Amino acid sequence: MTAEAREAGAPEDPAADGLRPLHIALLTYKGNPFCGGQGVYVRHLSRELARLGHRVEVIGAQPYPVLDEGYDGLSLTELPSLDLYRQPDPFRTPKRDEYRDWIDALEVATMWTGGFPEPLTFSLRARRHLRARRGEFDVVHDNQTLGYGLLGDVGAPLVTTIHHPITVDRQLELDAAEGWKRRLSVRRWYGFTRMQKRVARRLPSVLTVSGTSQQEIVDHLGVRQDRIHVVHIGADTDLFSPDPSVPVVPGRIVTTSSADVPLKGLVHLVEALAKARTEHPGAHLVVVGKRPAEGPVAQAMERYGLDGAVEFVKGISDEELVDLVRSAQVACVPSLYEGFSLPAAEAMATGTPLLATTGGAIPEVAGRDGETCLAVPPGDSEALAAGLVRLLGDPELRARLGAAGRERVLRHFTWARAAEGTVARYREAIARAGGDTEGRPVPRASGGAEAGDDRLTSLASGVFASPASAGSATGTGDSAHPASAGSAAGVSGGSAVDGDRSASRASGGSPRGVDGSAPLDSGGSTSLASGGSAAPAGAVPAATTDVEGVNSESRATC
Template identity: 50%
Template sequence: MTALGNFADGPPVASTRPLKICLLGYRSHPYCGGQGVYLHYLSKALVEAGHSVDVISGQPYPELDPRVTLIKMPGLNLFEEENPTRALKLRHLLSWTDFFEWWAKLTGGFAEPYTFGRRVAKYLRKRGRHYDIVHDNQSLCYGLLAIERSGLPVVATIHHPITRDRQLALDAAPDWRFRLLVRRWYSFLRMQMKVARRLRHVVTVSRQSESDIAEQFGVDRQQIQLIYNGIDTDIFRPQPDIERRPLRIMTTASADQPLKGLRFLLHAMADLRGQFPDLELLVVGRLQQGGATEQLLGELQLQDCVQFVSGISNQQLVDYYASAGVVVCPSLYEGFGLPAGEAMACGVPVISSDGGALPEVVGDAGIIVPAGDSQALARALRDLLVDDKQRAELGERGRERIARQFSWQLAAAHLVDYYREVIGAPKRNPVPRLAVPAPDASGAEAA
């Protein structure tokens, strides 16, 4: 843990002038995952605190507060192309960045973090001098080192090291050919490891992630600052006008990502159907046709009681939470655990695995079971489904815990205090120093 202080505990320190902050995200739409959610809410909380915020993002672009300026940094956006092979135009051949992004996609790699870094480093060399600080959101690209060398202070958020995702994907691979494809896709991790070790200032969002970044990426703990994420408690709140369905279980999962542990929840559902014939599961995520989850639904004969929804608004998500009797977070690993926090903010009782940082978010306001243990999950669900009083108590405790410890206003204030330490800006009071326990697809280094 860096000597700049531990902002996970205690109030932030008041400071002086507003800052000019540049946030970076290589793909930032909130429906793409937690990284887009992080950028949306952090930028909003920073402008509400009186700072000037620009967001530089590749496609798909973020949804931002009107007070936040979006600077579009388009790439080829090949994952939206119907035929990526034909997406390369003559003008792209004049750009190494464009050509490399196209070639990596065709050969099974993921080059967007690397190519985004090249583009943004070039942009900031020309137009970035007015910023006080540049804050990257998990791209961990070589371009950050170039930006830092140019004299701009750089902070990078690592939500969790994606080595965990890679290992789980390798473990789930059916044969050696698929494992080769997985290794090719995740080859950008070599870049991320190198950059994370060389950056001076790294932020992470949980104690679990801090430990994993040090272990998996080899980052010195003195470089890492712990600042928890926030939850928008104005949007994610109880909806007393919506009737709860006690036998509706809800979860958020990318259906065929092994990391999310959906298969263990499906096995638990199958165990409980005999006792609770009206049990239903609502999955916020897209079902991949012909994928492993669809096959498992058929094997367990759950097609009639499992519904998938995707592309929904925040308000629709809140309404779904309000209708659920229980929310389950069965992930094998989470760097923070945003779905658990959102459900708790909505006053819904939560059963969570102990994967990654989930216990840090849930605390004593939910039920924790071992990750990957469908029988333990089934027992916890059985006990909670028949206990109206416990469900009500957990819902109230969850809402109180999130409102007290995980607001975006608190997260933004801690980050601003950290920014000022990094850039050496004056402070009214010193920050207390508290100890916390505890060429491939990524490209060449030159940006």
């Protein structure tokens, strides 16, 4: 239906559930559909929502989402950041004329102090954008931004997906960190998780992808269990499907690893490959991801002499990825933890036998050991090696597990099912906000924020002006600690996004609230850099130029 027809009040065709179709704003601060689960989620969920008859506007920052074509109700709105982690110049200093407002200045200041600003700064830009378009959307769906800007009124009821708490990633990296400098770097980078905890506790409706993630959101983020709803995601079973015409390459093992981080367990798989090659000399590994130039995986490959036995592929098309998985004798998910594991579901959907760990929610997807997969403990290279040897040497077992895995995915884990479950939660959220059961929102007056809205988001710092109360974002240990000497860096080496400080002023102007009205520093903000102005190009503070150990590929571009 055209915009003119909607404005004229012409009736719309019903959606697949027989009710009025919804206009959905789907937010994603990172949209890369080829690297990392969040981009994949946005791409496939948006397509299936459009197939159900809804209008979906994806609002995202760099790397921008790539959406499937051919759906009238599906569109992309670009909400650009400064793209500070882009290749080939990650951690760059923008030129003076790139600064547009105080949010840009905050983004740079947080990067300079070793933090990751994008969840916060995207949320601030999204809030401004959504409030300017009040009344256009029936529901706003945030894909794990969990930034302060999304608290309060964003012009429509808010539903949030949390794939898994990023505090899990943080702890795994801290456990693997060597030396106090590396641990300090990890803590600075993951400073945004303090904000995410506070925001998560205030959310009225949270979706997650597995029962394991649901429990960890309760345990790590303090969200009430009755606010969290499990909606399983899945594989594109039309694309990821068996094809007997694709030849299987003897000894081939395929895995997906978006980066060399402890969470993915790739180093354990490399060690397992070395052991498996003693019995199957032709065994070799193809990794969908970027080859690490250094770090644990590179060191393990050199130590075991595996240079010719491990291949990395990056930037391949969907069709090439599917054929690669089809060509493998074994698909492997060696992760220490997954909130769901799309690679497991996609491999199973092709009929390729799966060897997977029991980390996180992987067993929910992969099923029982010996029935739909082979399952081994996480972080155990000996067990992985035994699984590889067993599968590579038993064609009957491979055939049985491959067929059973495909059947399991078709029954439980498809994007069509995910979209239907998500729409049901949208309608519940709209009804709670006062809309009717078909999803029609209560009209709101244009302009202006709800009372207390700007106090809720003392935006850049996470310092809430209102007193702590039950379920509030502030609490014991979270009171305001303005940074001293006008520095954006916070207590204990934290970044400006790290929780208890705020960083405001862009050069030459007074900071404003995200709606252009309330001054940001009303909640006790500090200047963004020494001297209180945005620094010119090249003026990187000497103490913050080296962000030790930060993997820009994994944390910034995926």
